[in-house]
Amino acid sequence: MLENYVKKILTSRVYDVAEETPLQPARQLSERLGNQILLKREDLQPVFSFKIRGAYNKLAQLSAEERARGVVTASAGNHAQGVALAAKQLGVKAIIVMPRTTPELKVQGVRARGGKAVLHGDAFPEALAHSLKLVEEKGYVYIHPYDDPDVIAGQGTVAMEILRQHQGPIDAIFVPVGGGGLVAGIAAYVKYLHPETRVIGVEPDDSNCLQVALANGERTVLEQVGLFADGVAVAQIGEHTFEVCRRYVDEVITVSTDEICAAIKDIYDDTRSITEPAGALAVAGIKKYVERDGVQGQVLVGIDSGANINFDRLRHVAERSELGERREAIIAVTIAEQPGSFKAFCEAIGKRQITEFNYRYHSGKEASIFVGVQTHPENDPREALLDSLRQQGFPVLDLTDNELAKLHIRHMVGGHASQVNDERVLRFEFPERPGALFNFLNKLGGRWNISMFHYRNHGAADGRVVAGLQVPEDELPLLAAALEKIGYRYWDETDNPAYKLFLG
Structure with a gap:
């Protein structure tokens, strides 16, 4: 071999x-x-x-008859641009089927290099199926992104x-x-x-x-x-x-x-x-x-x-x-709701840089604050920060690996909703494209009241949403069925401590 x-x-x-x-x-x-x-x-x-290498080598091996038929491929972007440029160099017609979630930069790259970009489906399998259908219908030669x-x-x-x-x-x-x-x-x-x-x-x-x-x-x-x-x-x-x-x-x-x-x-x-x-x-x-x-x-x-x-x-x-470099810790800290508490907390932090601070008044006794603090993986690791605060009497919850906190809570700290009953908190990830948020809301339907919602476009292939739905206990099986029907990846965050501290 x-x-x-x-x-x-x-x-x-x-x-x-x-x-x-x-x-x-x-x-x-x-x-x-x-x-x-x-x-x-x-x-x-x-x-x-690197994708230009494999794409060009494959097209260069085609016979004159195969080049005359034209080529088709399915790709999320880089292979697509490689096929487009290789086909242009060799004078071959190229159809590129791309998921609708493909970053616009890659779609433009295909078109700028002479390929015809066809947007189909929300993910690669759907784009692949459509490209294979074109092979059957039009007789194009299929250029696989990797398995050739x-x-x-x-x-x-x-x-x-x-x-x-x-x-x-x-x-x-x-x-x-x-x-x-x-x-x-x-x-x-x-x-x-x-x-x-x-x-x-x-x-x-x-x-x-x-x-x-x-x-x-x-x-x-x-x-x-x-x-x-x-x-x-x-x-x-x-x-x-x-x-x-x-x-x-x-x-x-x-x-x-x-x-x-x-x-x-x-x-x-x-x-x-x-x-x-x-x-x-x-x-x-x-x-x-x-x-x-x-x-x-x-x-x-x-x-x-x-x-x-x-x-x-x-x-x-x-x-x-x-966060990935372990140079920042995301923490939740409980302090007394009284003058001077924030100053005392800052003194406890010491010379470490506070990168983020979120707070909303909740009760007259205690305050929960959402804080980002600069750390260093060797000289001042996150564990040292947590131990130091706990030794000084501050209840601390480490949220550095909590996706709900990093994606949503940090942008939502604004107070608790004491009048909201039967709230279920769900975090979703769905293919991002024009109209995706509307489609998501449409699929979610109007059966249950939406009590909380946060969506932030990251310019990525995936949209991230956290939603609170008021669902009575006896309707939870119906909720599970509805989520299954929507088909998006989701996590139940109802028991997430970050939610309970800042929004529940």
């Missing part, structure tokens, strides 16, 4: 349009982690992603460049994983020439299709896929890619949204470039690997796989990056 892939990689036709990207030292990150961190800058490709040997070989040229650019030993290469084309191509080439080099896949913890497949010993369809890192939002690893990965990928590391945001900031600090969430996965994985295993003095390569991010998503990234 490896020999065949290596031959295909060595003969891949990618450089008619793709660039040989630099392997750039991340000096600040290297110093901080005590290892030599090198970034493979695939964000510098003409389409700002020619596409895998094209992506494998990344590894060919890495081994040529760094002559010494490489301890591990960290690769973002969606459908698996990039990690399979890199693993095939690296393990053939340097089997001692570890190849480590990195996935979001809510889109870990390769990790689950490896654990189960077979390809598995995830019930739900997180949308934050939209470039790797894939529910099932590819068939061809899994055959390579199960043999030659050493392990898979998963990372949280906050850790991805922190990695975006790390890359910016070293390169002054801004990656998309999927593009920062490798750096997030490197940081977790170093912390977990305590490795020092190693050469670790991370694939910076893409930079196609909508500008307005950066506010969400900036908001969460300090």
Whole structure:
């Protein structure tokens, strides 16, 4: 298997349009982690992603008859732009089916490169089904985003460049994983020439299709896929890619949204470039690997796989990056409702910077305050802050890992609703597109009174809502049925302590 892939990689036709990207030292990150961190800058490709490699190699292998028929693909964005540019270069008609949730930047990128963008469905499976329907109806040649040997070989040229650019030993290469084309191509080439080099896949913890497949010993369809890192939002690893990965990928590391945001900031600090969430996965994985295993003095390569991010998503990234770096703690503190209490609390905080403070009068005895405080993972960790406040007599609740608090409560602190009975609190995540909020409310229906609502557009592929519904106890089964019918991912937050402290 490896020999065949290596031959295909060595003969891949990618450089008619793709660039040989630099392997750039991340000096600040290297110093901080005590290892030599090198970034493979695939964000510098003409389409700002590695995807041009596999797309062009596949199209270049087509016969004259196949090129005349035209090509179609389904993609959330980066593969789409790669196919569009490759088709333009080769004079081939290209139809790109994209989910309606695809960031506008990627849709514009397809159209600017001569491809016809067709928006269909809320997620990749629906776009894929429509593209396959066009193959049957129109006779187009389908260009798979990842599960094709020619596409895998094209992506494998990344590894060919890495081994040529760094002559010494490489301890591990960290690769973002969606459908698996990039990690399979890199693993095939690296393990053939340097089997001692570890190849480590990195996935979001809510889109870990390769990790689950490896654990189960077979390809598995995830019930739900997180949308934050939209470039790797894939529910099932590819068939061809899994055959390579199960043999030659050493392990898979998963990372949280906050850790991805922190990695975006790390890359910016070293390169002054801004990656998309999927593009920062490798750096997030490197940081977790170093912390977990305590490795020092190693050469670790991370694939910076893409930079196609909508500008307005950066506010969400900036908001969460300090949490991901463990440089901010989000806490709820109870203080006495009397003059001088806030001053006493600030004195208890000491020289730490308060980054956020939310408060609304509730009763004459106690006040619950929502506070962000600057911390440092080594010199002044969150645990030290919590212990210090508790020792000084302040009841403290750590909300740093509480999604309801981070996404909604921090923007809603305004007082308790004492007259609201039978309130159920539900947090939703749904595909974001024009009219999405109206569609959500329409699906929610008018059976129960909405007692609380918060929605904030993050410029992302997913919309986030928290809603309070007044539902009598005997109607809870009806609520469960209604939520099932809506079909959106949701969490029941009725017992969340952040809700009870500030809004319940």
